[in-house]
Amino acid sequence: MNTVATTLFLQKSQEPMQWWNLPEVWWIFVGILLLLLEMLRPRRNSASIAKASIFAFAVMLIASLGWPTGLETTFFGGAYQWDGLAIFFKRIFLIAGLATTWMMRKCEAQGIQGRDEFYILPWFAVAAMGFVSSVGDFVTGFVSIELLTVCSYIMVAFYRSDRFSLEAGAKYLVIGALSTAFLVFGITILFGTGGSLRFDQLANSLASGHQDPAVTMGVVLVLVGVGFKLAAAPFHWWAPDVYHGAPTPVSAFLAVASKAAAVVFLLRLLIGPFAPLWTQCQQVLLALAGASLLVGNLGALSQRDVKRVMGYSSVSHAGFILLGISAGSQPAMLSVCYYLLAYTLATLLVFGVICGMIDKTGGSLMRQFNGLAQSRPGVAWLMTIGMLSLAGIPPLSGFFGKWFIFASVWQEGMYVMVFLAGFTAVASLFYYLAIVRHMFFEKPADGRAISSGLSFGYQLLLVVLAVATVAVGLVPGAVQRAIYALIFNL
């Protein structure tokens, strides 16, 4: 037991790191352990598995504070990189996993009793995303992205008796298979022209032979595959339907964790094998960013369902993130990380409120949230904080996220993109504030007050997320500096 505690919490003292100390190994071990527990326990009791899963996520999040920072090493022959960027994203994934599993406990009323894999699948998904954040090799990247999406397929279609959930599951499966085909085809072409699957070797061979049209084709195909995972326009068509139909915690997981995994995969590609091809990649990324900003923000305007609005909102945030990435400078990378942190907290908060209220309002249509501020003012205010942060209202963290990205894009001289992004950000106010208007200024249709019934633990989760959203915005400089120190190993 003592050695377990040592490896979990005091990795700093161990020199050098060993492969069995890697967090993903532990996460997969926890997942397998929970599976064994689930099938071997004498009495069928959902609460025990859910609690064990949440507890384990909390332990792993605390353990992540002890990870060795300022250390750059590789494992498994260069297939796994350990550095600050990986640590930042692994922590984001743990936060998303913890919040998602916590929210999942609210889903028991909707017919998942006795199928406790719901609480265990996030472990495998989070471990897969952890591997993506450390990827140093196309095979590792492909296999971990597949592990992530296979877990997502199951979770999206988990309400087996609900037609919307099944529709979302079928749609996500088909689109996911298509995007995988793009990705693997691109990887094949790059392997054929570059002669290696390792990122560092591929970067060397592509630097000399990047005039080959086949390389451009491979790069574009890989970027298209990542674009699907990122829900960037014009590869976004699945997002609103899947976010609408999936169980609400799973929508939150897709919007936050799955997107962050795609972002970190893209970053790893751009600083690794695609670095010699930056000018071509930048054009593709700018096109994706512009399209996502327009489609996401204008598409959400006509939606009447909060979860569908969040689907389009996630497309538009993919646009902001891609805009930051396409600036391509060191400050831009920092602002992307800050933006992702702010987006993670606010999106988890909004989906948390929807998940907690959906069985009381009877659905996620905007008008079903009418009068929430009168009957449940606290919850309505939490939702408002999340929405305002996503819209980018100062002094919340979403504002500074957008501000940093605009500033770094402006420095690179891409003024048109800044104006486009600013215009769409203003447009986004309409749909974010529409939800606030429904909660505060509209009367409920049948005059019935929305009953309370959130447990203390659930309220605690929402309040912590809201406080974090505000706090990250109150001290943006300090957070930015902390991310800088983590990623650039100072």
Next chain:
Amino acid sequence: MMQEYFAALVQVAAAAVVAGGALAASVILGKIGARSKAKDTPYECGLNPEGNSNPRFSVKFYLIAMLFILFDIEIVFLYPWAVVYADMVKESWVIFGSMALFQLILAVGFVYEFKKGALDWSR
């Protein structure tokens, strides 16, 4: 630079010729224009089918088939591993240990499906 793709172009052209040739040959030789009562039946040179073409299967077949393929593929991977690394396994425990770990994870999966009753046909 594009010359190295000439082979691919030839292949595309060959595919177009073969596909187009087959279509053209069926038009020329098959007398598509000629109509008769037998020509208009769905099964021009065969028997009319009896009954529904897609009867209902028990979903258990799919489950068993899926599990079979899963474990079958793992066994298929095991053979080349044993042949290729036969000598190296004697020298180092790493290769044997990796495979043992993999088999352990697979065994967990097997116990899981067994406990969940996926192999119980009468359920």
